[in-house]
Amino acid sequence: MDLRQLRYFTAIVEQGSFSKAATKLRVAQPALSQHLRHMEDELGVPLLHRGTRGVQPTEAGERLLARARAILAQFAELPDEVRGESAQPGGEVRIGLPGTVSELFSVPLIEAARERFPEVRIRIAEAMSGFVLDWLRRGDVDLAVIYSTSDPKGLGIHHVLTEELCLFGTPALAAVTAAPGSPVTLQAAAGLDLILPGTGHGLRDQIDEAAASIGASVQAAIEIESYTQIKRLAERGLGYGILPRMAVREQERAGVFRTWSIEQPQMYRKVYLAYSTERPMPSATRAIGQLSWEILRGLVAGESWAATLGEDGDPPALYG
Incomplete structure (x- = not known):
């Protein structure tokens, strides 16, 4: 058994299928199957269950997976350890971001990374937080900014x-009689014509859960997943929206929207920096993760991001 076989086996498990692993590794699928057979023959035990939903590791496969990840992580860090701390990190770092986070964060991150770590190339992918989390678990991204931590197994979080969620709408709408900037109860907001993401979206689920906690229900007038489109529809006067205050800050300053805080209960959303603890952590990923933490908190401290700093005050070690 060698490192290549361990890398192939780990990719098959993480991707959930031979075909996806072959695409990611750029290896012919029959070659992957042959390597796995050789591993099973050498060890004398089956390593994978093959079914209609893909492949899953057997009990022996789970044990091998844990050891393989540890070995691969140590091997990935070996060049940096040999070169010493003075060596500049290099390579590609993939980061998954929700769209609203990317609007504020991507440019400062890329600029700072080019200055501090010129040998590192950053690739940013945008999607809703739930998709970003899936990418992180599959290994499609190395770092992620996410909202939900309901299942933190295998992740460093x-x-x-913490950012505030607010109600917003155009000055032409008259359903909210409270003065702009003053609070509106969630019970009252739930009765408005709302433009929201559909059920299953993290933000919508949070709103629905908060409404259920006070015995209310939310019936959206319009459901659409894109924050940008929610704002465009709200600009046309088709209803009110509920989004992070940061997402509508520019429109509020321009007089396009009026905003109201939500109370009973107050509505907030936590933002997390996340990475996998089950895969190798190269020095470039560690460096960009620490830089991301610094920039995100700097945006809050500099009031570019309407939010409060999180509970984790110390910078993340990121395997360090």
Whole structure:
């Protein structure tokens, strides 16, 4: 058994299928199957269950997976350890971001990374937080900014900041009689014509759960997943929206929207920096993770991001 076989086996498990692993590794699928057979023959035990939903590791496969990840992580860090701390990190770091986070964070991160770590190339992918989390678990991204931590197994998660959710709408809408900037109860907001993401979206689920806690229900007038489109529809006067205050800050300053805080209960959302603890952590990923933490908190401290700093005050070690 060699490192290549361990890498192939780990990719098959993480991707959930031979075909996806072959695409990611750029290896012919029959070659992957042959390597796995050789491993099973050498060890004398089956390593994978093959079914209609893909492949899953057997009990022996789970044991091998844990050891393989540890070995691969140590091997990935070996060049950095040999070169010493003075060596500049290099390579590609993939980061998954929700769209609203990317609007504020991507440019400062890329600029700072180019200055501090010129040998590192950053690739940013945007999607809803739930998709970003899936990418992180599959290994499609190395770092992620996410909102939900309901299942933190296998992840390193650090609370960066907490942002307020607010109700907003155009000045032409008259359903909200409270003065702009003053609070509106969630019970009252639930009775408005709302433009929201559909059920299953993290933000919508949070709103629905908060409404259920006070015996209310939310019936959205319009459901659409894109925050950008929610704002565009709200600008046309088709209803009110509920989004992070940061997402509508520019429109509020321009007079396009009026905003109201939500109370009973107050509505907040936590933002986390996340990474896998089950895969190798190269020095470039560690460096960009620490830089991301610094920049995200700096945006809050500099009031570019309307939020409060998270509970985790110390920078994440990121395997360090």
